[in-house]
Amino acid sequence: MNDEKQNLDLLDSLIGMASKAGADAADAVFVEGVSLSLGVRLGKQEHLERSEGADIGLRVFVGQRQSIVSSSDTSDDALQELVERAIAMARSVPEDEFTGLADPSQLATEFPDLEICDDEEPATETLNDRAKRAEEAALAVPGITNSEGANASWGFSRMAVAASNGFARARSGSRHSISASVLAGTGTEMERDYDYASTVYGEDLTSPEDIGRSAGEKTIRRLNARKAQTASVPVLYDPRVANSLVGHLASAINGSSVARGTTFLKDKLTEKIFTDAVTIVDDPRLRRGLRSKSFDAEGVATQRREIIKDGVLTTWILDLRSARQLALGTTGHASRGTSSPPSPSTTNLYMQAGSLSPEELMADIKDGLYITELMGMGVNGVTGDYSRGASGFWIENGTLAYPVNEVTIAGNLTDMFAHSTAADDLEFRYGTNAPTLRVDGMTVAGR
Numbered sequence: 001m002n003d004e005k006q007n008l009d010l011l012d013s014l015i016g017m018a019s020k021a022g023a024d025a026a027d028a029v030f031v032e033g034v035s036l037s038l039g040v041r042l043g044k045q046e047h048l049e050r051s052e053g054a055d056i057g058l059r060v061f062v063g064q065r066q067s068i069v070s071s072s073d074t075s076d077d078a079l080q081e082l083v084e085r086a087i088a089m090a091r092s093v094p095e096d097e098f099t100g101l102a103d104p105s106q107l108a109t110e111f112p113d114l115e116i117c118d119d120e121e122p123a124t125e126t127l128n129d130r131a132k133r134a135e136e137a138a139l140a141v142p143g144i145t146n147s148e149g150a151n152a153s154w155g156f157s158r159m160a161v162a163a164s165n166g167f168a169r170a171r172s173g174s175r176h177s178i179s180a181s182v183l184a185g186t187g188t189e190m191e192r193d194y195d196y197a198s199t200v201y202g203e204d205l206t207s208p209e210d211i212g213r214s215a216g217e218k219t220i221r222r223l224n225a226r227k228a229q230t231a232s233v234p235v236l237y238d239p240r241v242a243n244s245l246v247g248h249l250a251s252a253i254n255g256s257s258v259a260r261g262t263t264f265l266k267d268k269l270t271e272k273i274f275t276d277a278v279t280i281v282d283d284p285r286l287r288r289g290l291r292s293k294s295f296d297a298e299g300v301a302t303q304r305r306e307i308i309k310d311g312v313l314t315t316w317i318l319d320l321r322s323a324r325q326l327a328l329g330t331t332g333h334a335s336r337g338t339s340s341p342p343s344p345s346t347t348n349l350y351m352q353a354g355s356l357s358p359e360e361l362m363a364d365i366k367d368g369l370y371i372t373e374l375m376g377m378g379v380n381g382v383t384g385d386y387s388r389g390a391s392g393f394w395i396e397n398g399t400l401a402y403p404v405n406e407v408t409i410a411g412n413l414t415d416m417f418a419h420s421t422a423a424d425d426l427e428f429r430y431g432t433n434a435p436t437l438r439v440d441g442m443t444v445a446g447r
Helices: 004-020 076-090 124-139 208-221 239-252 255-260 320-325 358-362 413-418
Strands: 025-041 044-062 065-071 144-163 168-184 191-199 231-237 280-282 305-309 349-351 367-379 385-396 399-412 420-422 437-445
Touching: 004 025, 004 044, 004 076, 004 144, 004 168, 025 124, 044 076, 065 076, 124 144, 124 168, 124 208, 144 208, 168 208, 191 208, 231 239, 231 358, 239 349, 239 367, 239 413, 239 437, 255 320, 367 399, 385 413, 399 413, 413 420, 413 437
Parallel strands: 231 367
Antiparallel strands: 025 044, 025 144, 044 065, 144 168, 168 191, 231 437, 280 305, 280 349, 367 385, 385 399, 399 437, 420 437
């Protein structure tokens, strides 16, 4: 792999070539990465994969017309062909009044160390040890009958961005992960569950034994599941699925959707859509965050934002183009690949913890549902209508009574947001995080 300076020099040369060929402005992205993954099943190594790749993308502007081309070939001849193709394409597409690079005054100038790259690549033996220990701990849980396997992986990526407005910067990131999935029961009564962890630094990983034990215990709890009765009841979302509701919010306030008018929240800016107790934060500068970055894909500085503050929607998620469409300023949320234009995307998004424990949150529930797994994607972003398959545990008189499956839950996100209460058990395990979340008045369809 090249170092950061080599990648930036390559992009600078490519932008210079585009300018000489007739581009009024240009930007370019170079992405390269390496990944290593090892899996075991029943104590034996099942797969070992290593992959490396690199891609370069060029975006050129001819007036208000833009085009994007990409390639995995960075030879001089290939880059020259890339430039020629990009210029020809740009001259043949319609004008876009909202396209263009950032003004130099908008560009990031400070780049704090966010600790997003672990320089140490783990040895294959280390990954094998992590995976075996996780599976052994899972299989040791009484009642576990089989294993789908355990996996340990590592990845490293480097991204360089440069543009004719003067921006040029690179960043590197890493990811360590471990997972285990096991089964219990027999025949048609068989159940499975899993657990996993992912961190920037290997030293921050949850121990393999804890991951395996958790996977095994979660699986055993699912045995002898029943079907729930159809009713309108309070629903609790386990943290590993509660973050999906925060994700639905992120999609609904994405600047591209707002500009097109294809979101049920398009008229809700500055209005209260959650209760006073709910605050949702996007923090791209979270140290060792899985999606941390000091600048976005357009070179704009990132900053921590309270997307929802005391229940009120304070901002859209914007890149330059969607911000111009809405006559607003970018929020520094642009992301992109090598073959597509920038688009808005959140970073480390999370709902702040509430004041009640999960047990206190369900203490007054006579009948309800605690969800641990969701299936399907039955969410209408235009209307907010929500319907998904689910499994978990039935709540009776404030406690988890028995496992349930083959359940459908339904509601509307407008009502669900307005009737959400957060517990105090927030942990940062994913790119989007939430504590246990209670949503009152949902429809549960069972038998």
